[in-house]
Amino acid sequence: MAYTLEVKTCRRVEFIDITHLVRDLIEKKGLKNGVCFIYIPHTTAGVTINENADPSVVADIRDALERMVPEGAGYRHAEGNAPAHVKASLVGSSASVPVENGRLVLGTWQGIYFCEFDGPRRRSVIVAVV
Numbered sequence: 405m406a407y408t409l410e411v412k413t414c415r416r417v418e419f420i421d422i423t424h425l426v427r428d429l430i431e432k433k434g435l436k437n438g439v440c441f442i443y444i445p446h447t448t449a450g451v452t453i454n455e456n457a458d459p460s461v462v463a464d465i466r467d468a469l470e471r472m473v474p475e476g477a478g479y480r481h482a483e484g485n486a487p488a489h490v491k492a493s494l495v496g497s498s499a500s501v502p503v504e505n506g507r508l509v510l511g512t513w514q515g516i517y518f519c520e521f522d523g524p525r526r527r528s529v530i531v532a533v534v
């Protein structure tokens with residue numbers, strides 16, 4: 405059984421902490437044990453797990469991706485959003501977190517981030533506990 409969460413992004417490139425959304429869904433649906441699979445069904449957005457204590461960390465990741473994949477670097481894709489596609493592939497389109505007794509087993513400093521690379525848009529996040 406898979407569920408869809410809606411995420412509205414406000415900027416072109418944006419990292420949004422969705423940990424609480426995933427946690428609330430697991431609680432609301434009474435999902436107890438297994439692996440929580442988080443999947444992004446988009447080609448210009450992704451998901452990553454990283455530090456949510458110091459917001460500078462995701463800002464650094466975002467800026468590092470910008471330096472690695474700059475705008476206007478001679479891309480072929482005619483739509484004009486090639487950097488967003490490349491960054492989405494670099495961070496990946498899925499993440500997995502164990503679930504134990506209805507609890508996401510994340511490290512103390514870890515959060516789940518939706519990564520927007522071609523916003524603002526309305527986006528979907530697919531969540532399943534298998």
Ligand code: ZN
Pocket residue numbers: 481483484485486489
């Ligand atoms: Zn495109």
